[in-house]
Amino acid sequence: MLMTGDIRGGTVFKAGNDVVVVQRMLGIKGGRNGQVKRLRVKSILTGQTSELGLDMGEKFEDVSLDYHTMKLSYVDGETWVFMDQESFEQYELTKDDLGDAAGYMTPEDDFEVEVAFYEGKPVSVTLPTAIVRTITYCEPGIKGDTSGKSTKPATLDTGIEVAVPLFCDIGTKIMFDTRDGSFIERAK
Amino acid sequence: MTIDLLCKVVDNFGDIGVAYRLAKALSDLDSTLALRLHVDDLRAFHALCPEVDPECEAQLVRGWTVLRWNADWAGLxxxxxxxxxxxxxxxxxxRFEEILYDSADPEPRYVVNIEHLxxxxxxxxxxxxxxxxxxxxxxxxxxxxGFSEGTGGLIIDRRFREARQAALAAEGRSGGREELRARLAEELAARGAIFAGTGEAPAGGESGGESGRSAESGAESGRSAESGGESGRSGESVAESGRSGESGAESGGVARSSVVRSGGRTAEAAAAGLRDRARCRNCDRDRDRDLARDLARRRWVSVFSYEQDFGRVVEDLAAADRERPLAVLAAAGRSRACFLAAWESAGRPFPLLELPFLPQEIWDEVLLASDFSIVRGEESLARAALSGRPFLWHAYLQDERHQLVKVRALLDRLRPYFGAADGAGDGPDFGPVEEAFLAFNDRERDEPGAGGRERISPLLDARAAEPFRAFAEDLVARGDLAAHLMTFLGEIG
Structure with missing residues (x-):
C-alpha cells in the first residue's frame, strides 16, 4: 500500500479505477494533525489531467511498474529523449509527462533518473532526491545571514525558480530537494 | 439518508467538539437523517455531551447512533x-474500512474529509x-x-444561532445584557459556585437539590473545581466547547464547582456581603442570585487558552477594571493556573470566576455574554469570531512557530474591518490589535513563563467592538457549514 506521504512528483498510483501519475505538487499544507496535498495528476489510461486533494488518512494500491535507469539525452521542443543506460535504447516523454521534473534537469547533467514503465510505456521520471544546480539570477546576497530561515526567489540554470536563503548569490551552486524544491545546502 | 461521522480525539476536546457540533447542526437541518457517530474517546464525548455513556459500545443519544471506534456492531x-x-x-x-471497501457491494459510497479550520x-x-x-x-x-468566500464557512448550529440572537437582542434592550448575564451567572453558580472571597473558601450551602446544584463547599477554592462532585459525572459540567476542560479530564477529576475569587479591592465589599450570605447553610439560591447580580453588572472577560505568562494581560485588565468594572471567567483547563498566578501576584485586582467544565451549549453562552474573550484552538475561535465581540486567539502551538502563519492569516481576515494608524479607513487602528495577536502567539512552548509581551488594552477599548461585530456579521452571512455540506452532498449524490 502507498500512503499519501509517499506520493511525490512522478509517483504513479491507482486512484479509483484510474492509474495516474503525479505531474506537479501544487501545494503541501500542514495542520496540526498532518498535511494535505494538492496535486496535478495525469491519467495514464485517458491522458486527461486533473487536480486532486489528498489527506494523510488514505492508502492507495501500488501499481506494477518497471523501472529503467536512464539519462536525459536531448530535448527536442516538447519532447524529452532518454537513453537506457543498459540497452542504449531511447525513449520519449513529453514535457507534460515530466511535470516538475522537467525543470530540474538538462541534457548536460551527469545524474541518472529512473523512468517508470506501465504496461511497456514510459510514464514518468523519478529524479535523485538531491541534486545540485547553479543560480543564474537572484538579488544580491546578504552576508552574515546564514540561518536560512529567510528566503528569496532565485532562478536556476534550468530556468525554474526556487526559494533560496538570503546569503546565496548569482553563480552559487546549491543542493536542493527535488521532492518539493526546498533548499538543502550550498554545494561545494 | 444515513451518514457516518468519524472522529478521533487527538488531544483535548477540540476534535470531538467540532464533530459534536456538526452532528447537532446536521440534525437541525434534517431530522430524518440517520447519524452514526464513530468516536475513539467516548469519555471526551461524554464530557461535552453528558448523555453519552463512555462505557457503552453502541448507544442511542439524541437520536444518533453513537459507536465506539471499531465497535463490533451488527448494524454496520x-x-x-x-x-x-x-x-x-x-x-x-x-472493520468500517473493510465494509466500505467491500468489492461485492455495487453501490457508490461518498467520503468527505472535513479539514481543520x-x-x-x-x-x-x-x-x-x-x-x-x-x-x-x-x-x-x-x-x-474557513472564514472567507470559497470555503465551507463555520458551523452554526441552531442552538448557537438562537443563543447568539438572544445575546444580540439583549444588547438592544436597556439592561438586557445585564439580564442575560444575571441568568447565565445564576446558571453557572447553580452548577456549584463557591465564593472564595479573598481566597478563603466560603462555607457552602447544601445542595440545591436538583442535579447540577451540588455547590459543594469545596474546601480549598480552586481545587474543588477539579475534585468535587459525584464520581462518574465529570462530563456533566465539564468543559469548553471545543477544547477547554481538559484539566478535569486529565486529572480524572470531576469539575462541578465554579469558584468566584473576588478582587482584592474592587469587589471586596460585594464579596464580603456575598461571602456572609454564602456561609448560611441552605441559602444556595440566595447566594447564587447575589452572585449573579454582582457579576451581571460587570463586563465579562472569558479566558481559555494555553499556558503562558498572563502578567501583562492581568495588568491591562486591572486598568480597564478601574475605568469600568469587569470580571474574569476563567475556563477549566490549561491556562487557568497561569492566569490565577498572575492575578494573585497583581493583588487580585478584579473578581475572578473559575468556571467548571461546562457542556458545549453553556460554554457558547459564556462566550456570547463576554465583552472580550481569550480563546484557543479552532472550535472556540469559531465561536468567539461569531460572537461579534473582541477576542484574542491563542493558536495551537506548531513547530518552528508555524502558528504565527495561522495567526497572520486570521489577522488578514480581520484587517479590512479596521482602520489604519494614519486615520485611513474606517474604525480604530488595526496596528495595536495585530501586535497583541502576534505577541500573544510568538512562542515556542506552552509554559507558565512563555510570552507575556502582549498589550490587550486596544481590544478592551469600546471602539474595538464594531469591527469584530461586522466581522461576525459577515461570517454569519456566509452561512452554516453544515448547510453547505448538505447542499454539496445533494450535488454529488
Missing part, C-alpha cells in the same frame, strides 16, 4: 456506509477538491471550513 454490515464524513483526516475504523487562503483552493481512494466505487472530496 446491515446498513453499510454510504455517506462518510471524516473529521480531520482521522482515518476509519478497521484555517484562515489561510489555501483553504479555498482545497475546498471541494476531488480526492482519491483505492476504489472506483468510493469517491472522496475535501471540505474546508
Amino acid at each position: 454490515a446491515e446498513r453499510p456506509p454510504r455517506v462518510v464524513l471524516e473529521c480531520f483526516a482521522c482515518g476509519r475504523p478497521e 484555517t484562515a489561510e487562503s489555501w483553504a479555498a483552493d482545497f475546498h471541494l477538491l476531488p480526492s482519491a481512494t483505492r476504489s472506483g466505487l468510493v469517491k472522496k472530496w475535501m471540505f474546508m471550513p
Whole structure:
C-alpha cells in the first residue's frame, strides 16, 4: 500500500479505477494533525489531467511498474529523449509527462533518473532526491545571514525558480530537494 | 439518508467538539437523517455531551447512533456506509474500512474529509477538491471550513444561532445584557459556585437539590473545581466547547464547582456581603442570585487558552477594571493556573470566576455574554469570531512557530474591518490589535513563563467592538457549514 506521504512528483498510483501519475505538487499544507496535498495528476489510461486533494488518512494500491535507469539525452521542443543506460535504447516523454521534473534537469547533467514503465510505456521520471544546480539570477546576497530561515526567489540554470536563503548569490551552486524544491545546502 | 461521522480525539476536546457540533447542526437541518457517530474517546464525548455513556459500545443519544471506534456492531454490515464524513483526516475504523471497501457491494459510497479550520487562503483552493481512494466505487472530496468566500464557512448550529440572537437582542434592550448575564451567572453558580472571597473558601450551602446544584463547599477554592462532585459525572459540567476542560479530564477529576475569587479591592465589599450570605447553610439560591447580580453588572472577560505568562494581560485588565468594572471567567483547563498566578501576584485586582467544565451549549453562552474573550484552538475561535465581540486567539502551538502563519492569516481576515494608524479607513487602528495577536502567539512552548509581551488594552477599548461585530456579521452571512455540506452532498449524490 502507498500512503499519501509517499506520493511525490512522478509517483504513479491507482486512484479509483484510474492509474495516474503525479505531474506537479501544487501545494503541501500542514495542520496540526498532518498535511494535505494538492496535486496535478495525469491519467495514464485517458491522458486527461486533473487536480486532486489528498489527506494523510488514505492508502492507495501500488501499481506494477518497471523501472529503467536512464539519462536525459536531448530535448527536442516538447519532447524529452532518454537513453537506457543498459540497452542504449531511447525513449520519449513529453514535457507534460515530466511535470516538475522537467525543470530540474538538462541534457548536460551527469545524474541518472529512473523512468517508470506501465504496461511497456514510459510514464514518468523519478529524479535523485538531491541534486545540485547553479543560480543564474537572484538579488544580491546578504552576508552574515546564514540561518536560512529567510528566503528569496532565485532562478536556476534550468530556468525554474526556487526559494533560496538570503546569503546565496548569482553563480552559487546549491543542493536542493527535488521532492518539493526546498533548499538543502550550498554545494561545494 | 444515513451518514457516518468519524472522529478521533487527538488531544483535548477540540476534535470531538467540532464533530459534536456538526452532528447537532446536521440534525437541525434534517431530522430524518440517520447519524452514526464513530468516536475513539467516548469519555471526551461524554464530557461535552453528558448523555453519552463512555462505557457503552453502541448507544442511542439524541437520536444518533453513537459507536465506539471499531465497535463490533451488527448494524454496520446491515446498513453499510454510504455517506462518510471524516473529521480531520482521522482515518476509519478497521472493520468500517473493510465494509466500505467491500468489492461485492455495487453501490457508490461518498467520503468527505472535513479539514481543520484555517484562515489561510489555501483553504479555498482545497475546498471541494476531488480526492482519491483505492476504489472506483468510493469517491472522496475535501471540505474546508474557513472564514472567507470559497470555503465551507463555520458551523452554526441552531442552538448557537438562537443563543447568539438572544445575546444580540439583549444588547438592544436597556439592561438586557445585564439580564442575560444575571441568568447565565445564576446558571453557572447553580452548577456549584463557591465564593472564595479573598481566597478563603466560603462555607457552602447544601445542595440545591436538583442535579447540577451540588455547590459543594469545596474546601480549598480552586481545587474543588477539579475534585468535587459525584464520581462518574465529570462530563456533566465539564468543559469548553471545543477544547477547554481538559484539566478535569486529565486529572480524572470531576469539575462541578465554579469558584468566584473576588478582587482584592474592587469587589471586596460585594464579596464580603456575598461571602456572609454564602456561609448560611441552605441559602444556595440566595447566594447564587447575589452572585449573579454582582457579576451581571460587570463586563465579562472569558479566558481559555494555553499556558503562558498572563502578567501583562492581568495588568491591562486591572486598568480597564478601574475605568469600568469587569470580571474574569476563567475556563477549566490549561491556562487557568497561569492566569490565577498572575492575578494573585497583581493583588487580585478584579473578581475572578473559575468556571467548571461546562457542556458545549453553556460554554457558547459564556462566550456570547463576554465583552472580550481569550480563546484557543479552532472550535472556540469559531465561536468567539461569531460572537461579534473582541477576542484574542491563542493558536495551537506548531513547530518552528508555524502558528504565527495561522495567526497572520486570521489577522488578514480581520484587517479590512479596521482602520489604519494614519486615520485611513474606517474604525480604530488595526496596528495595536495585530501586535497583541502576534505577541500573544510568538512562542515556542506552552509554559507558565512563555510570552507575556502582549498589550490587550486596544481590544478592551469600546471602539474595538464594531469591527469584530461586522466581522461576525459577515461570517454569519456566509452561512452554516453544515448547510453547505448538505447542499454539496445533494450535488454529488
